[in-house]
Amino acid sequence: MLFNPTQIGTLALPNRLVRSATAERLADEKGRPRPQLKPLWQALARGGVGLIISGHMYVHPSGKCHPEMIGIYSDELIEPLSEMVEAVHQEGGRIAAQVNHGGMQSGGEHVETALIPSAVQADWLRRPVREIRPGEIEETIQAYAQAARRTKLAGFDAVQIHGAHGYLISQFLSPFTNRRKDKWGGDIQGRTHFLRAVCAAVRQEVGPDYPLLIKLGLMDGMEGGLTVAESLQVAAALEGMGLNAVEISGGIAGGRNLNTRPKIRRPEDEAYFRPQARLVRAATNLPLILVGGLRSRQVMEDILDSGDADLISLCRPLICEPDLPKRLQADQKRAACISGNRCWPDGPDEGIACKCRLD
Numbered sequence: 001m002l003f004n005p006t007q008i009g010t011l012a013l014p015n016r017l018v019r020s021a022t023a024e025r026l027a028d029e030k031g032r033p034r035p036q037l038k039p040l041w042q043a044l045a046r047g048g049v050g051l052i053i054s055g056h057m058y059v060h061p062s063g064k065c066h067p068e069m070i071g072i073y074s075d076e077l078i079e080p081l082s083e084m085v086e087a088v089h090q091e092g093g094r095i096a097a098q099v100n101h102g103g104m105q106s107g108g109e110h111v112e113t114a115l116i117p118s119a120v121q122a123d124w125l126r127r128p129v130r131e132i133r134p135g136e137i138e139e140t141i142q143a144y145a146q147a148a149r150r151t152k153l154a155g156f157d158a159v160q161i162h163g164a165h166g167y168l169i170s171q172f173l174s175p176f177t178n179r180r181k182d183k184w185g186g187d188i189q190g191r192t193h194f195l196r197a198v199c200a201a202v203r204q205e206v207g208p209d210y211p212l213l214i215k216l217g218l219m220d221g222m223e224g225g226l227t228v229a230e231s232l233q234v235a236a237a238l239e240g241m242g243l244n245a246v247e248i249s250g251g252i253a254g255g256r257n258l259n260t261r262p263k264i265r266r267p268e269d270e271a272y273f274r275p276q277a278r279l280v281r282a283a284t285n286l287p288l289i290l291v292g293g294l295r296s297r298q299v300m301e302d303i304l305d306s307g308d309a310d311l312i313s314l315c316r317p318l319i320c321e322p323d324l325p326k327r328l329q330a331d332q333k334r335a336a337c338i339s340g341n342r343c344w345p346d347g348p349d350e351g352i353a354c355k356c357r358l359d
């Protein structure tokens with residue numbers, strides 16, 4: 001199954017393996033990709049992954065999350081990105097762009113006060129926050145739409161909306177960070193309003209055929225946060241929002257680390273969102289992409305055989321072994337990644353790299 005072709009909307013994929021969005025930390029202060037990004041993406045394409053999803057890119061300067069994040073907030077970024085995309089295509093690969101606004105987790109050079117649906121107090125907030133105003137909400141929705149237009153012009157094969165990990169869309173969905181009384185808040189229907197508006201605006205910009213994916217956070221993992229019961233209602237509505245596939249994840253800043261769990265060593269530790277995948281599977285007909293601790297070929301095959309998911313998505317293992325898909329297709333049984341979480345750069349200009357001791 002793993003090496004059978006599949007389809008996401010109009011996009012044909014040669015196999016079921018996806019590189020989950022991974023912030024490469026290889027952009028300059030304006031968000032322009034550094035030259036090192038090209039060989040990184042090329043290596044992934046050569047390594048045989050069916051679809052690469054870029055690291056998250058900020059749709060507006062107010063939503064830049066960290067230094068060296070790639071930008072997609074200006075038309076000037078189209079050309080340098082198209083050069084990178086072209087390099088992936090030359091290697092026979094396909095690449096989607098993940099678009100994001102950090103909301104409360106923004107901290108770029110121009111962000112002193114980060115925007116958030118409701119100005120909650122929490123000791124884990126990294127900087128002062130301010131409630132986003134209705135006019136700014138509309139502006140941000142348009143920023144997502146313009147970002148998606150740019151990804152299409154840059155030649156990306158698809159766009160993925162980041163709706164997980166405590167960034168702005170995830171903050172709107174969460175009852176902890178969204179306590180608004182206007183149309184952007186309230187029950188889960190109201191809290192989904194921002195996501196609906198983003199999807200509608202993006203679809204309007206890119207047209208009916210451009211593949212549109214979402215990474216959806218199913219739960220916050222903290223008291224008073226988003227629960228799976230509520231997010232299943234969001235999952236059920238995704239097809240109607242014009243999306244073509246859903247990748248599921250979880251966790252919000254300040255909650256438990258649900259997203260990048262450490263020490264995935266045994267098959268029992270793998271696929272930590274599989275129970276939730278089964279629930280999402282029952283809620284939507286969209287192709288379902290499972291990420292989170294997938295390491296061994298046997299577990300991946302079992303997930304696909306059981307129908308719990310349609311595609312298998314990997315982040316940390318592909319930092320360690322960009323050619324893992326080819327290795328798995330040959331005879332390697334398991335990713336070398338030990339989930340030691342030492343992939344982030346230690347200093348500026350380093351970019352992501354595997355720094356775990358693998359022996």
Ligand SMILES: Cc1cc2nc3c(=O)[nH]c(=O)nc-3n(C[C@H](O)[C@H](O)[C@H](O)COP(=O)(O)O)c2cc1C
Nearest residue numbers: 020021022023055056259260292293314315316343
């Ligand atoms: C270095 C690093 C960067 C990441 N960047 C992103 C990102 O830009 N967007 C995103 O949705 N998830 C990001 N993630 C989360 C991964 O995509 C993935 O959901 C998580 O690592 C679990 O998958 P894994 O066990 O295969 O690593 C990142 C994770 C790591 C370790």
